[in-house]
Amino acid sequence: MTNTTEFINHLASKLGRPTPTETPPPVEISVPQYRLSNTEERASIFLQNWQALGGKGAIVKSDNDMLQCLKEWFGDLPVTWFKDNPQALIAWDMLPSIAESAFSTLNWPLTRYTQSSLDPRDRYSIAAHAELGITGSDLGIALSGTIVMNSDPLRGRAVSLLPPRHLAFIETTKIRNNLFEVLEEISALGTPPAAIEMISGPSRTSDIEMDLSIGVHGPIEVYVVVTDN
Amino acid sequence: MTMYNLTTDQRVDKALADNFLRQATRRATDRLRNNKYKASDELGNWEEWRNAGETIRKHVIANLDFYLQQLIEQMEKRGVHVHLAKTPADAVGIVRNIVREHDAKSVLKSKSMISEEIHLNHALEEDGAAVVETDLGEYIIQIAGEPPSHIIVPAMHKTRQQVADLFEPIAGHALSSDTPTLTRFVRIQMREQFLRGDIGITGCNFAVANTGSIVMVTNEGNGRMVSTLPRVQITLMGMERIVPSFRELDIMLNLLARSATGQRLSSYTTILTPPKKSADSDGPEEYHLVILDHNRSEILGDKLFRTALNCIRCGACFNVCPVYRQLGGHAYGSVYSGPIGSVITPLLEKDWKKWGHLPYFSSLCGACTEGCPVRIPLHDLLVKLRMRKTQSGHTPQVEQQIFKAYRYLFTREKTLRRALRLGAHLQRPFVRNHRITGGPAPLSNWTKSRTLPMVAPKPFMQIWADLNNKR
């Protein structure tokens, strides 16, 4: 075990100068960044890219759209799931209101992850046995078809990770052109949350003979509803 | 017998005789390379992105002491335990202590090249902890007891049948070798492990100095599992793996994902700013960051090789290297293979006897340099390593004599003419159909697989002189 001063001084000596006392001036960066002209275009490109990665997605404009969309995707499945597992749908404490009202209309009761148990291992187990994890998202990236979620006491990182399916909601206005804009926006908030999760499609691997396979660890099916008010 | 006990020559023979390996290597590198081209073309001006990447990496390395200090301060301020390891043994000791302190029975790992570099698993297993590699490729080679053969696709050299056979004793029954079956088996098998893991060990693709964040990219989601579920997390990082802020992170993540697999972003990019907030429901309560030197500071102080620290471990150089293409990774004998492995292994390990062959695993074609997203002059560094080895007297006597003779003759054109005339005579016993088909060593190394043209009866310099004297 080496102490920090000694370790840093050693590096300074290798660099042949004392350690700077102030942050070095940032390097100039000039790269052509991907930009789209408006929210609508961003939403549609986001969706295209999300789908190209193997995710399902739709843009919904009304409560009715939302109901139709969820019914189309999941049909009677939740009813079947509930027979074996009343906690089949696991969700963040709060979802966008359009989503909350759709779930109550459909009568698909949501288990709130953070309140599901006091013991973390129990919570993991509940999430792992759920059929669908439901979350919102803070931001999206059009270019890469990515949803971005910040950790928060009312959320739970396992919801988007342990169930075999993940459903996320995002507002069109939260979709940015590129990663740069997203990182800039998060930086502006000060200290980042404990975890920022950027998810681009389902879990994938090509480790066996370069053959693409979906769902080795993370969700196998991923769904995103883009809400447009 | 494991590959570690073989000589370089034996490893090369073994690789060249393995047709599956060679086909698999071609297939994987072709695929990854073509994906990279698509992903880099679409960015508009890839060269500008490379410039930015190079500039950022150079800036970080030139200010590494500052940024490391900043990272450590940020981390410690929030209660992260930061450990500084001078040597691999130090790093292993640190991790071992943490595992012992928690009396951990189950250690989950997501992909970490540092853990390979310091040979961590073996040490933890000796202490009685079950260590599980959770990246599918790493899991396969862990069961097989082999090092990675590609930095991005570690089990590239395994056939699906070999994978099924490796899984069979764990499953307790034979498995069909189709990919969905094998993947599903791993999902179920690994789930249990994830849910009861005591400690998670992860690698680190980038550490953000000004926020004290660790960035990890995976496609499988195992990195998220390992950094979300266990109560204690340990992250291993090479000390050069830093970016100043989120601003630079954008460039580096784009370069990494696009160069490694041709993705715009990996499926999961996770930015951890640990430990978890007290009210957060998930994430490790206790977080350890182990920062490894292992002669990186020597490279930092060595101007000839400093650029080697710019590497972002994307594997792009593997996928364009014609030597790697023929051999795969194991023939190199080192944890890091491919062009970058040939550069950094001798520098990290400082053992010419063991690693002196690596700088010669290159025809110096320059494809690696051309492919590198942060413009490390890899093939130049290989030449410089050869220079170091030569200057420190570690090359064979015969070779030294040959180059002495070369220097003598190739600075005396007239003498060389006479030598060539002599050569034209001496070659006669070896000539068949106007080609040289044999000869003494080291010429025989050529003639075993190739013929050689005859030394011309008159060298050009003589022909030219004769022509001009006549006129």
Next chain:
Amino acid sequence: MKVSLFATCLTNAFYPEVDLTMAKILKHLGHTVDVPEGQVCCGQIAFNSGYVDDAREVARTLIDSFERSEVVVGPSGSCIAMIHHYYPTLFEKEPVYLKKAEDLIHKSYEFTQFVVDVLNKPDLGAHYKAKATYHPSCHATRLLGIGEAPLKLLQHVKGLELLPLPEAQLCCGFGGTFSVKMPKISEAMVAEKAEHVLTSGADILLGLDMGCLMNISGYLEKINKPVKTMHIIQLLGEGMKS
């Protein structure tokens, strides 16, 4: 223009006709050609093997021999790349020779680069009826950035059908001393290159570096698949005779 030939050690010893033809073509284009005495080799073989001090003396001899030349042209991308890419580092501690090296860098060209980019004479009026493929040598392509010049010359050869070479970007496995120091790896590489040459369907393999061509042709010969190999200069020379 007064052009000095750099007769590279390989062509000097094994392929003098390449140097001779290069002289003929340049004369045909109306230039005065000389071959400065004392020149031997760029030093690459020692440099790439790590014998920098030996390489430096060989390089010094070359620099000295071309000191008075206006323009230097050689039939090899690799040798010219050695001068351009490595001479500055080789002489970084010798200001006098560093200056001379830089002079040489500014006035030296690989043959196709010189004819197409400097002289702007892509059409040499050559005729050559054949199916050929072209191997873009690594150093010419990656270190000198020569891309179009040789192709332009070949596109202007009447009767020549240029077929694509699969995986053309792959090194042939020559690599100078690499071919004897790592013979098995080198053989595997040249075997793949040969495979691509054969699938191209060409009767002739063309290139601008005799090292690579010597390697590929030597292998093809050994496996009894003698595809004719020619330096672009040789093909142009033959084609200009008719």
